[in-house]
Amino acid sequence: MTNNRPSFFAGAEPNLLREQFPYDAPPLIVFDGADVPMNRPEDIFITDTTFRDGQQARTPYTVEQITALFDLLHRLSGPKGVIRQTEFFLYSEKDRQAVRACQEKGYTFPEITAWIRAVAKDFQLVKEMGIRETGILTSCSDYHIHLKLGMNREQAMDQYLSVVKSALAEGIRPRCHLEDVTRADVFGFVIPFVQQLVRLSEESGLPVKVRLCDTMGYGVSYPGAALPRSVPRLLHALRTETGIASAQLEWHGHNDFYKVLTNAATAWLYGCSGVNGTLLGFGERTGNTPIEGLLFEYMGLTGDTSVDTRIVTEIAEYFERELGYTVPPMTPFVGKSFNVTAAGIHADGVIKNEEIYNIFDTDKLLNRPLGVLVTDKAGTAGVAHWVNRQLGLVGEERVDKRSPGVQAMYGWVVCQYEDGRTTSLSDEELTVAARQYLPELFTKSR
Template structure:
C-alpha cells in the first residue's frame, strides 16, 4: 500500500534472503578494533517521517539494575510508583520491563502488578530459550522481550552458531509466544554492527509474516548495544540510525508502533540517536531513569521527556517535578551520585557562576534560563557566589535564594550589597578557592538586611 504522506511504498519491492555465510562479516573496515570506529558515507538519503504517536519505555529494572547493587522488591515497587506518578496517566511512559529469574524479581513484579496502574505497563525480559519463557507464562505477563543477538560478532563468536541456526532458534521462541497469546518483543542485540540486508531484513520479514498469520503483533527493538549508531544522513549501514529505522519499516514492513530503539552512550550519542529513531519512523524509545545502565549507560528517561516536549509541543499531563524527587531518591536510597552538571537532574544544572550571567538573570531570568525550571521541575535558578560574581551575582543570589517577589527584589546598586561584596572579596584575597556556601551568605544577609530573612521566613 502507498503511504499518501510520503508517496513511498510501505514494503520494499525486493525480497531479501538470509545469507548463511561461512565466515563472519565483522565490518573490519568500519570497526578495526585497534583504532576508533570509522564513519563511512554513501550519501543515501532517507526521508524523515515522525509518527503521530511516539512514546517512551523504561528499562530501569532490567538494564539499569544490572549496573547497580541489586534492588530490593520494595525499592523496585517504590521506583515503579515514581514512574507512574511521573507519567501521570498520560501514557507517554508506556511500559517498563522486569527480570523474572529470582524469587525477589518475581515478588517485585507481583507487588507492582497489585498496584493496578495502567501506565507504565509491566513487561518482562528473557533470554532466547524456552526455559525462560516458562517464567513469562507462570507470571501471566502479556508481553516479553526476547534477546536475539543479530550481529556476526554475537552469532559466530558468542553463540557459536550459523546465521540460519540463530534465526531458527529465535523463530521457534516467537512461535511459542504466539501460541500462548503473548506479544514477543524481539531485542535485536548489536544491530549497529549487523549485516542488515544479509540477516536482519530477511529475519525480521519472516517475523512479520508469522505475526500476520498469528494475528498478534511482533515488536522489534533495535539495540545499539555498543553505542556506535550514527544519526547523520548519508551514513553507510550498519551504523546509520536513519537507515536502520527506515529499513525496518520499508524493507521489512514493520509498522512504526512496533519499532523501538534501545541505545547506549559509549560515544555520547545516545540522546541524539534516540530522537533520530523517532524522527525516521520508530514510535518507541527505550530509556532508564538517570541513564543508569551498562558501561556508559542507557538513554536517560528524563532527557527523552524533554525531547518529546520539544517535538510534540507538550508533555500532556505529565508531572515533571517527580523527576527531581526521583533524583533525590536515588541519592538518598542508593547513594547514587549524579554528576552535578547533568542536565535536568544534576545539583548544578541551573547554577549560574559567571557574574555577567548573573547580571542578566537579575534583569530577567529568561535571558539565561531556557525555561522556567522552578515551575517545571521545582528547581529554581541558583546563583553561586565566587570571586567573579560581582555585585550582580550577589544581588541575584539574594533574590533567588529567598525567592523574593518583584517588589522586594534587591538591586545590585544597593549599598548593603556592596558591604557583602567587600566581605566576599576579602575571603578570596585571603586565599579562598571554593564558592561561598549558602549558610555563610545567609549569615551576612541576616547581618546587613535582616528584614529580608524575616519576610522569607
C-alpha cells in the first residue's frame, strides 16, 4: 500500500455517527451553522433508473414492457434529451434481451447504461453488451463497508478502484455509486475516494462519474445543517475538495422521509448536473424521485418547454392499462384526483376562473382538464361545473349554478348522501340525473 493513505484506513473501527443516527430514535438533524453558496450548473438534466432500481420494488417487467416504456422515455426526453440516460441490469438473459431490443431502436436519448457490482465478473457483461458507461456499486458508509462487506476502508477503496481502472482500460466510462453517502464519513472516506477517482479520470482522459446515493433518504436541504446529511454541504465539499466537475456528479435519492424531490432539486442548485429518478417513483422501500416530478421541477428552474409533457399522462395510463397498477388518486400530475376539486367554494371559484384552483393549464400540459368531484360538499357550483365540462358547454351555452335545473340536480345529490352514501358520484350516475333535471340540454341539436 502507498504510504500517503490516511492512517485510519487500516484496522479502524466503524464510525457509525451515533450523534446523528441513534437508531433507537428518529435520526437527528444537526445544525452547525455553516452555509455554502448555490452553484447551479448551466446544464442540468435527468437520468433514469426505472429498469434497475425501479424493478427492485415490483414484479419485473417483461421485455415487451421494457421496450414500450423505453419508447415513452425517449419521447419524454424531447429534442434536447432532457432525460439523458437510463440504466439496466445485465444479469439474466431476459435482462440482456431487453437491452438488445432497446439498443436496436438506435435512440440517442436516453443513452443505455449498465449497473454492476464492483467485481470483475460483472464487468465482463458490460464489455460483451457493448455498453459505453456502467454504474458500479461503491458503498461508502461504514455501515456498508464494515457491517455489510466485512472490510475496512482501505480494502474497500482498493477493490473499488481496481474495477474503475478495468473500466477505463477498456474505454468504458465508470459511474461510481456512492451508496449511503448521507450516512458516510465525508472527509474520512468519501472525499479521499473521489480525489482518487478524479486523478484516474485525468490520467485516462475519460470522465469518471460519481452518483451520490441518498440510499435511506437521510438527506436534508436546510441551510446550516451539518454533514453528512446536508445536501448543499455535501455537493460543496465534493466540488471544492476534489475539483470534480458538475457534469460528473449525479444525485440519486429515496423518499423515506418525504424529502425526495426537494433533495433532488437542491442537488441541482448546489452543483449536480444530473438527477436520477424513476417513472412514477417506483424504487426500493419508499421509492425514488419520480421522473414526472423532476421534469416539472426542471422546467421551473430552466424555463425549457421543449418537452411534450402530455406523455406523462400516457405513461400513467400505460402503467394502469398494461401493468395493472392503480396510481394513488392524490399523486401529483398522474393521480385521478390531482386536479379535481371537491369543495363547493372551490368549484365556485373554478367557474369564475379555473386559474384560481388549478396549478397550471393541466388540459394543455397533461391532457387532463380540471375536474370537480361531485358529492354533497360540491354545492350547486360543483354541479354546474360538472355539467358544463361533461357536455362541452361554452360561452352563453354554459349553465349557471343558479339555474333551477342545477339546483334541483344538487338537491338530488344531497339526497344520495342523506341515505348514507360515502363515495363520490360517477359520471354515469350524474348523466342520468342531468337528463332528468336538465332535459333541455339533451334535446337541443348540438
